Amino acid sequence: KQEVTQIPAALSVPEGENLVLNCSFTDSAIYNLQWFRQDPGKGLTSLLLIQSSQREQTSGRLNASLDKSSGRSTLYIAASQPGDSATYLCAAASGNTGKLIFGQGTTLQVKP
Amino acid sequence: DADVTQTPRNRITKTGKRIMLECSQTKGHDRMYWYRQDPGLGLRLIYYSFDVKDINKGEISDGYSVSRQAQAKFSLSLESAIPNQTALYFCATSDGRNYGYTFGSGTRLTVV
Numbered sequence: 001k002q003e004v005t006q007i008p009a010a011l012s013v014p015e016g017e018n019l020v021l022n023c024s025f026t027d028s029a030i031y032n033l034q035w036f037r038q039d040p041g042k043g044l045t046s047l048l049l050i051q052s053s054q055r056e057q058t059s060g061r062l063n064a065s066l067d068k069s070s071g072r073s074t075l076y077i078a079a080s081q082p083g084d085s086a087t088y089l090c091a092a093a094s095g096n097t098g099k100l101i102f103g104q105g106t107t108l109q110v111k112p
Numbered sequence: 113d114a115d116v117t118q119t120p121r122n123r124i125t126k127t128g129k130r131i132m133l134e135c136s137q138t139k140g141h142d143r144m145y146w147y148r149q150d151p152g153l154g155l156r157l158i159y160y161s162f163d164v165k166d167i168n169k170g171e172i173s174d175g176y177s178v179s180r181q182a183q184a185k186f187s188l189s190l191e192s193a194i195p196n197q198t199a200l201y202f203c204a205t206s207d208g209r210n211y212g213y214t215f216g217s218g219t220r221l222t223v224v
Contacts, residue, residue, distance in 0.1 A: 032210070034212070043215045046213065049212050098208070099170070100155075100204075100211075
């Protein structure tokens with residue numbers, strides 16, 4: 001059974017800092033790994049999707065990497081801004097069905 | 113209009129009542145999902161459907177039922193609501209190739 005873990009659960013950083021959010025998964029037979037952003041009380045916004053054959057994806061100040069052999073993914077946020085404050089969720093898509101299994105999220109606060 | 117629309121946005125209901133949450137999508141995706149989110153527990157899969165005639169239980173289906181009325185519509189029912197079903201409910205869709213997900217804005221359900 002796939003389990004996804006995110007560390008840390010919460011993170012507070014000053015504006016401008018570069019930061020890394022971690023995600024680990026137990027079953028390497030994934031189809032893809034996805035990162036989402038969730039603002040309080042809101043829905044999920046897709047940030048990046050890394051196919052199992054890929055090593056990383058980039059979008060603006062965001063870069064996500066995937067290492068299937070070690071069961072890890074990281075989300076790198078460059079030059080953080082207060083508007084980046086949100087909860088970040090990673091999710092692994094099952095290799096057979098595409099079902100997403102979510103981690104519990106990392107709540108990020110970027111202080112001005 | 114949003115790609116995935118959930119109604120209602122908020123609902124308060126009494127214990128024992130039957131309630132239906134509705135989801136419609138304009139993505140043209142075959143696959144639809146219902147998740148619930150609880151604080152500290154992340155998102156957990158309730159039911160999923162790969163097409164109108166293919167409906168499957170997720171990890172926490174007890175107490176819930178679903179109906180796929182058309183490719184674009186997938187509803188979730190609580191036959192007899194109980195307080196521990198108080199949560200934020202999300203509907204999502206995905207394509208069958210990349211498994212990129214699109215989420216609705218969520219329904220906040222409170223059972224009193």
